[in-house]
Amino acid sequence: MIELEGLTKRFGEKVAVNHLTFTVRPGVVTGFLGPNGAGKSTTMRMMLGLDRPTAGDVRIDGRHYDQIRHPLKYIGALLDAKAMHGGRSAFNHLLCLAQSNGIPKSRVAEVLDTVGLTAVAKKKAKGFSLGMGQRLGIAGALLGDPQILMFDEPVNGLDPEGIHWIRNLMKGLAAQGRTVFVSSHLMSEMALTADHLVVIGQGRLLADTSMADFIRQNSRSYVRLRSPQQERLRDVLRQAGIPAVEAGNGTLEVDGARSEQVGELAAEHHLVLHELSPQQASLEEAFMQLTAESVEYHAHSETGPPDTNGWGEQWARQQRRTKAGS
Amino acid sequence: MSTPPPPSAPQQPPHQPPSMPPAPPQGQPAQQPQPQQPPQEHTAMLRTLPAPQDQQAQQAQQQWQSGPPVDTYVSPIPITKTNLGHALASEWTKIRSVRSTMWTLGVMLVLVLGIGTLVGVVAAASDVSSTGASAIGLGSFGVMLGMLCVVTLGVLTIASEYGTGMIRTTTTACPSRSRILAAKAIVFFVLVFVITTIATALVAALQTSMVDAVSATGEEWLRGTVGVGLFVATLGLLSLAVGALVRHSAGAITIMIGVVLLPLVLAMFMFSESMKDVQEFLLQYSIPSQLVALYGDSLASSGPTGWEPLWIMLGLAALALAGAFASTESRDV
Numbered sequence: 001m002i003e004l005e006g007l008t009k010r011f012g013e014k015v016a017v018n019h020l021t022f023t024v025r026p027g028v029v030t031g032f033l034g035p036n037g038a039g040k041s042t043t044m045r046m047m048l049g050l051d052r053p054t055a056g057d058v059r060i061d062g063r064h065y066d067q068i069r070h071p072l073k074y075i076g077a078l079l080d081a082k083a084m085h086g087g088r089s090a091f092n093h094l095l096c097l098a099q100s101n102g103i104p105k106s107r108v109a110e111v112l113d114t115v116g117l118t119a120v121a122k123k124k125a126k127g128f129s130l131g132m133g134q135r136l137g138i139a140g141a142l143l144g145d146p147q148i149l150m151f152d153e154p155v156n157g158l159d160p161e162g163i164h165w166i167r168n169l170m171k172g173l174a175a176q177g178r179t180v181f182v183s184s185h186l187m188s189e190m191a192l193t194a195d196h197l198v199v200i201g202q203g204r205l206l207a208d209t210s211m212a213d214f215i216r217q218n219s220r221s222y223v224r225l226r227s228p229q230q231e232r233l234r235d236v237l238r239q240a241g242i243p244a245v246e247a248g249n250g251t252l253e254v255d256g257a258r259s260e261q262v263g264e265l266a267a268e269h270h271l272v273l274h275e276l277s278p279q280q281a282s283l284e285e286a287f288m289q290l291t292a293e294s295v296e297y298h299a300h301s302e303t304g305p306p307d308t309n310g311w312g313e314q315w316a317r318q319q320r321r322t323k324a325g326s
Numbered sequence: 327m328s329t330p331p332p333p334s335a336p337q338q339p340p341h342q343p344p345s346m347p348p349a350p351p352q353g354q355p356a357q358q359p360q361p362q363q364p365p366q367e368h369t370a371m372l373r374t375l376p377a378p379q380d381q382q383a384q385q386a387q388q389q390w391q392s393g394p395p396v397d398t399y400v401s402p403i404p405i406t407k408t409n410l411g412h413a414l415a416s417e418w419t420k421i422r423s424v425r426s427t428m429w430t431l432g433v434m435l436v437l438v439l440g441i442g443t444l445v446g447v448v449a450a451a452s453d454v455s456s457t458g459a460s461a462i463g464l465g466s467f468g469v470m471l472g473m474l475c476v477v478t479l480g481v482l483t484i485a486s487e488y489g490t491g492m493i494r495t496t497t498t499a500c501p502s503r504s505r506i507l508a509a510k511a512i513v514f515f516v517l518v519f520v521i522t523t524i525a526t527a528l529v530a531a532l533q534t535s536m537v538d539a540v541s542a543t544g545e546e547w548l549r550g551t552v553g554v555g556l557f558v559a560t561l562g563l564l565s566l567a568v569g570a571l572v573r574h575s576a577g578a579i580t581i582m583i584g585v586v587l588l589p590l591v592l593a594m595f596m597f598s599e600s601m602k603d604v605q606e607f608l609l610q611y612s613i614p615s616q617l618v619a620l621y622g623d624s625l626a627s628s629g630p631t632g633w634e635p636l637w638i639m640l641g642l643a644a645l646a647l648a649g650a651f652a653s654t655e656s657r658d659v
Contacts, residue, residue, distance in 0.1 A: 026398055049501045050494055050659040066501035069407045077498050083491040085424060092423035100416035100499045102406035140495060145401035177399040 001026055001179060002047060002148065006056035009042050009203075016042045018203035019056065024181045026147070029174045031194030031211070032183040033287065039203035040183040041079070044152050048077055060148065072101040076141030077150040081133035081157060086126025090117055090136050093125060097140055111139040130157030138166070148179040155189055167193050187284040191215075199290060206290055215286050223259045225252040226275035227266070236269050237262070251275070413500055413509035421513055426482050431518075434475035435525055441468035442529030446536040460542035462550040463621040465529045470614050472525070473558050476518050477586060480565030481578040483514050488573040493659055503654045507570060511563055511647065518562045523555030546622055553620055553636055560639045561586075561613065567646035571653050586613045611638070 002024040009017040017039040024030045034040050045051040047058050049065035060068065060075065068074050084093050094108040112118045115135040120128070125136060134157050141149055151170070155163045170193055174180045184190050190197065190211075197214045199207040207214060227233045230250065237244045237254065242262070247253045254262055259278040266273050421427050445464045484507070487493040500506050530550050534542060542550070565582045572578040589612035596605035609615055610629025620635040630638060 045494075045658075048498050050497055052658060068501065070405050071408075071501055072499050073401060073403060073405055075498075079494050079498070080491065083494045085420075085486060085490045085492045087424045087426065088420070089423065092419060096416045096419040096423070097495065097499050099419055100412050100496075101408055102412050103403060107403065145403050147399045147401065 002058065002060050002181065003062075004043070004047075004056070004058045007043065007046060007053055007058050008055040009039070009046060009051060010054045016203050017046070017053075020200065020203070020205055021056075022198050022205060022208045024179055024198075025196070026179040027174060027177050028195040029170050029180045029182060029193055030196040030198060031190040032181060032198050032200070033185070033187070033190055034183075034200040034206075035185055038200050040185075040200065041152055042203075043200070044077070044079065044150060044181075044183065047150065048075070048079070050079075070101055070144070072097065072103065072144035072146065074144070074146050075148040075150060076144060076146040077152075078134070078137040078141045078154055079152050081130055081137050084125050084133070084136065084140075087124055089122050089124055090128075090139075091121040093136065094139060094143060098143055101144055103144055107143060107145075111142045114142060115139040131159060131162050134158055135162070138169075146178070149173055149181070151180075151182040153183055153185070155184065155186065163189070187287050199287065215280070220255070220285075221278065221280050223254040223257060223262050224275060224277045224279050225254060225262065225273065226250055227252075227271060227273050229271050232269070233266065233271050233273075236265060236271065240265055253279075408500065410505055410509060413505050414513060416500070417506075417509040417513040421483060421517065424486075426486070427479060427517075430475040430479040430482070431521055434472040435521070437475070438465075438468040438472040438522075438525040438529060441471065443532060446529075446533040449533070450536045450538070459539065459622065460546055461533045461537040461539045462530050462542045462546050463618070464533045464537065465526055465550060465554070466618050466621045468529060469522075469526060469554055469558065470617060472522075473561055473613075473617070474583065474586065476522070476558050476562040477565045477582045478579055479518070480514060480562035481569035481582060482575055483510055483569065484566055485569035485573055485575040485578050489575050497659045503659075504651055507651060507654050511566055514566055515559045515563055519555045519559040522558045523551055526554045527551040549633065550621055553633065554617070557617060557620055557636050557639055560636070560643045563643040564639070564646050567643065567650040570650035571646070590614055613639075 004020050004022055007017055007020040008015070020039075020043060032040055032043075042051060046053050047060070047065065058064075065071065065075075088096075090112065091108060094111065095105065097103075098105060098108055109118070109121075112121050115138050117132065117135055117139065120132065125133065128136065134154065138151070138154065141151070149170075151166075154166050154170075158166060167189075170180050170182060174195070182190075182193065194211055197207065197209055197211050198205070199214075209217070224247070225233065225244070230252065233252065234244055237252075242254055242257045242265075244252045244254050259276055263273070263276050266276075442465050445467050446461075449461065449464055487496060496506055497503060530542075530547065564585075565578070568582055568585075569575070569578040572581065589608040593605045593608035593612065596602075596608075610619075616630055616635035616638060619630050620633070
């Protein structure tokens with residue numbers, strides 16, 4: 001279990017991490033979400049004692065990271081794929097890590113096998129692709145068979161097969177009762193992997209909730225309708241007090257009504273429906289909504305409607321504005 | 327307690343998670359005690375987050391302290407407390423598994439042995455016996471160039487970790503930064519000392535057998551081999567400390583080459599009478615001059631003699647290392 005309490009990190013004037021308080025619990029995959037530059041990596045670096053917090057505290061089962069006497073057997077971390085010396089072979093890279101924690105040498109071959117790098121164990125790391133580097137980093141994290149695992153953007157650079165592999169790996173690790181903490185800026189990826197969700201934006205905590213709750217609380221559910229008798233359908237819905245909105249392509253979107261209700265209504269009036277489907281917003285949409293609602297965005301809302309093309313763009317635009325203004 | 331997976335999974339094909347299903351008999355993720363957020367309106371949740379979160383953390387903390395939860399994973403790998411010995415083993419693997427070590431020490435050996443032999447041949451052809459000095463001092467020419475290789479390796483030993491990002495992995499594996507720096511310094515120092523001492527001893531034996539000069543005393547032998555080995559390794563430590571302070575390979579190497587060569591070069595261009603004292607000081611205390619003094623022939627009439635150059639170098643290295651330890655402890659990785 002990892003506990004953060006009022007964790008804050010300043011780099012000069014810039015506040016990278018602003019009073020973060022949350023807990024990472026064992027047995028589940030906790031997703032750590034936020035746009036690039038939100039402070040995810042800085043938070044993880046502070047958890048691992050690489051950066052000293054400006055204020056606040058982060059404890060791992062009640063201890064600071066540097067009080068742990070056998071860190072690799074306790075926490076495995078993948079920070080970035082390139083945190084290794086390119087001139088060293090994969091085997092030697094893992095061997096020097098194993099030796100620093102008194103882990104038996106035989107374990108190196110095991111983790112190389114686990115990540116599928118046995119064939120290139122004697123090759124230099126600088127010849128590795130991003131995906132292979134990522135696998136080597138994961139091998140390093142698994143080396144001590146630790147009870148806590150921390151992955152910073154682990155799917156970066158992996159091919160679809162690799163993404164599938166890491167997804168199952170993380171779920172399997174959590175199912176064994178380990179604490180798994182994984183950061184990402186890919187919403188869709190988190191939806192498939194994480195059970196619990198911590199969302200930060202500009203260093204501040206935006207949400208700390210279970211994945212299902214997050215989607216339920218943040219997303220809009222609606223019913224999509226398509227009918228050759230659209231005008232009549234709209235009249236019927238209006239009479240029933242159900243607001244319908246035209247959504248283009250000849251579809252109607254109905255808020256605040258269940259699909260059963262709408263279907264029965266259409267049947268009563270002998271209307272033909274080509275489509276009647278309940279829609280649930282994806283995690284992506286939920287995240288966009290969350291960031292759109294956060295206070296800082298409202299403070300800069302003078303430039304047009306919220307951008308729904310990509311959740312990061314609005315943030316990036318705001319960053320550019322801030323830069324231009326200062 | 328869920329069934330711990332066997333540490334070895336060689337029978338599993340690659341691209342498989344290490345210890346995937348069969349799923350543990352209990353402790354399915356769905357059954358985890360997952361604190362539910364109280365159903366509340368979203369915006370309210372945002373503002374009131376810290377308070378319930380603290381409570382959850384405290385509850386969870388109490389649960390933890392009352393004994394580990396049944397579903398916490400326990401590794402079959404035995405726990406050993408790490409110490410400096412582990413760090414030394416790790417650093418030894420690191421230093422022997424990169425090409426730069428082979429290159430720098432290889433070039434150093436070639437320079438020390440090659441130039442030493444050449445100087446021996448030249449000295450044997452000419453008459454040097456009249457100078458009254460032993461042949462041991464002839465070894466200084468090769469070492470003077472060879473020590474630049476040691477400077478490079480000293481810097482690279484630490485600065486390459488910062489350059490490549492390896493330092494983050496290293497520090498995660500060993501959170502005691504002082505232990506990392508100490509292990510690096512010890513491994514590097516011992517390696518360079520052994521190699522330099524062997525090389526200088528070989529050259530000294532070769533030159534004394536080739537050149538017809540007064541035979542060297544035991545103390546001259548000791549200073550010309552072990553003493554020079556210690557001097558060069560200590561200069562390497564100074565470079566390592568500078569590498570740890572600067573954290574940039576090219577920058578630190580440039581600084582160190584300047585430190586080694588610049589005083590002597592500057593002294594050569596100080597013609598004016600008013601600079602006489604400065605010139606004298608630089609000629610006596612520049613690092614190449616001190617090396618020559620350690621060998622027993624001084625470039626200048628006064629200045630450090632005997633073992634003094636080694637004490638001076640040790641003092642410099644100790645100061646720089648103290649700074650490096652302080653900096654490593656206080657700065658972010």
